[in-house]
Amino acid sequence: MAYQRIRVWDLPTRVFHLLLILGIAGSLITVLASDDLMVWHGRCGLFLLSLLVWRLIWGLVGGHWSRFVHFIEHPKAAWQTLQNHRSGVHEPSIGHNPLGAWSVITMLCVFLLQAATGLCSDDEVAFSGPLTAYLPAIWVKRASWYHSEIGQPLIWTLIVLHVAVIVYYRWKLKDDLITPMISGDKNWPSPEHQEPLTQSLDTWGRRTGALLLLGALTLLIFYVLPL
Ligand code: HEM
Numbered sequence: 121m122a123y124q125r126i127r128v129w130d131l132p133t134r135v136f137h138l139l140l141i142l143g144i145a146g147s148l149i150t151v152l153a154s155d156d157l158m159v160w161h162g163r164c165g166l167f168l169l170s171l172l173v174w175r176l177i178w179g180l181v182g183g184h185w186s187r188f189v190h191f192i193e194h195p196k197a198a199w200q201t202l203q204n205h206r207s208g209v210h211e212p213s214i215g216h217n218p219l220g221a222w223s224v225i226t227m228l229c230v231f232l233l234q235a236a237t238g239l240c241s242d243d244e245v246a247f248s249g250p251l252t253a254y255l256p257a258i259w260v261k262r263a264s265w266y267h268s269e270i271g272q273p274l275i276w277t278l279i280v281l282h283v284a285v286i287v288y289y290r291w292k293l294k295d296d297l298i299t300p301m302i303s304g305d306k307n308w309p310s311p312e313h314q315e316p317l318t319q320s321l322d323t324w325g326r327r328t329g330a331l332l333l334l335g336a337l338t339l340l341i342f343y344v345l346p347l
């Protein structure tokens with residue numbers, strides 16, 4: 121069987137993933153390490169917010185396999201993938217499979233909500249989010265409660281689940297999702313006479329555009345929401 125090389129994850133999507141890991145690690149370490157690092161916690165959070173808004177835009181204009189329309193399917197499809205796993209059937213996908221797609225959407229929503237509630241949170245000791253001054257005290261209390269008591273354990277759970285599933289795919293289902301997230305490419309069986317498969321466009325022009333977009337969003341968010 122011949123194989124075709126497909127660019128699945130463009131460089132901006134891969135860099136997004138790496139920066140997301142660093143940003144989440146940074147905001148968790150700064151908050152757990154010391155009260156003195158809370159301003160850095162806020163900075164990591166604002167950067168994560170810029171990154172997440174960037175990913176929403178990249179989901180509309182990014183490389184083919186990074187676009188939401190090319191990976192979000194009806195929840196029934198995700199349910200079917202889960203059923204297939206239970207009965208030991210696994211069909212690799214080029215981009216995110218329907219189950220993976222919903223886990224990506226869940227992560228993006230939970231992280232966005234975490235950043236949004238962080239803006240409205242107050243630890244009553246060392247640091248408060250930039251929107252707390254404009255909100256009634258009860259909202260600040262609720263946002264802080266969600267941010268600490270719900271968002272925090274939810275994020276830990278999602279990360280552990282995410283990594284566990286990737287490891288399960290790699291070693292149990294023999295489906296290596298990690299290499300394409302690093303190199304960008306996947307080898308896909310291509311029977312003779314089949315149409316070439318769609319590649320994610322990953323030119324230097326688009327990469328530069330992605331970087332400028334992230335830079336502009338970061339500057340805007342740090343300017344509008346000063347710590
Ligand atoms: C803080 C930790 C992490 C977070 C928050 C995170 C989050 C995410 C998100 C949001 C995506 C979707 C990417 C997109 O379409 O834009 C993703 C995909 C992916 N992540 Fe992570 N990730 C984390 C750690 C890791 C680690 C440690 C690994 C390696 C073991 C990993 C491997 C992958 C892979 C292989 C995919 C692509 C999955 C697929 O092909 O459907 N992630 N991750």
Ligand code: HEM
Nearest residue numbers: 147151162165166234235238239241242243249264268272
């Ligand atoms: C996705 C990004 C974020 C993550 C993962 C995150 C995570 C956390 C965690 C784990 C805590 C500790 C709660 C505890 O000690 O019980 C916390 C507290 C806090 N965070 Fe964030 N945070 C994020 C974004 C932000 C942002 C953008 C701000 C404000 C600019 C912020 C402001 C705060 C404040 C004020 C607290 C103290 C809340 C309290 O003690 O009730 N966070 N955050």
